[in-house]
Amino acid sequence: MAVNAQQKTVLQLVGVVLVMGGLAWASVPFYDWFCRVTGFGGVTGVAEAGSEEILDQTITVRFDASKDRGMEWEFKPVARQMELKIGETGLAFYEAYNPTDRPIAGMASFNVTPYAAGGYFDKIACFCFDEQILLPGERVQMPVTFFVDPEIVEDPDAKYVHTITLSYTFYESDLPEGYAALEVGADENNNSVAR
Numbered sequence: 001m002a003v004n005a006q007q008k009t010v011l012q013l014v015g016v017v018l019v020m021g022g023l024a025w026a027s028v029p030f031y032d033w034f035c036r037v038t039g040f041g042g043v044t045g046v047a048e049a050g051s052e053e054i055l056d057q058t059i060t061v062r063f064d065a066s067k068d069r070g071m072e073w074e075f076k077p078v079a080r081q082m083e084l085k086i087g088e089t090g091l092a093f094y095e096a097y098n099p100t101d102r103p104i105a106g107m108a109s110f111n112v113t114p115y116a117a118g119g120y121f122d123k124i125a126c127f128c129f130d131e132q133i134l135l136p137g138e139r140v141q142m143p144v145t146f147f148v149d150p151e152i153v154e155d156p157d158a159k160y161v162h163t164i165t166l167s168y169t170f171y172e173s174d175l176p177e178g179y180a181a182l183e184v185g186a187d188e189n190n191n192s193v194a195r
Helices: 005-038 115-120 148-153
Strands: 057-065 075-078 081-087 092-099 102-115 121-126 132-134 140-149 163-173 192-193
Touching: 005 148, 057 075, 057 092, 057 140, 092 132, 092 163, 102 115, 102 140, 115 121, 115 148, 132 140
Parallel strands: 057 163, 140 192
Antiparallel strands: 057 081, 075 092, 092 140, 102 132, 102 163, 121 140
16 A cells, blocks of 8 residues: 555654654653753752761851742741851751641742752752641741752862852642641640651
């Protein structure tokens, strides 16, 4: 069975549409992977443990917090900045409060500036890895454990960075099914620490 020119053109066009659709679908996960590997755009790294090397050089880490429009929580860093040695493990807390009469779920997006430092800022544990749910009137302190990779001093674009800003933005997300059964562990002051 011979394929005429018109059918061949249609098959080529369908092939082009399928290839373009596949590339569009793959671009988001590829870009996410690229940013995480390179630190491009201020995306941080993730580590399972702290650095084995601690330099005798300090760096200041500033903490910033914002909310998406319509997010009803109050959200702020507990401390605005800390100074630590490059390679030393730091622990910072952000505080969130739900002043409403309804439970609210949220996810935090994050970035690091300057962007050149993003690939050297490694999180060991972070509240931003999971969805957070605050019950009405609940206040929590959410930890982030991190370090600045000593390799930053070898990078010609990042070695002169003396201050890094870690920023989080909270967005409201859909409440999961069964959220009412969630045990918050609140004390008599309705304060708790996120797990």
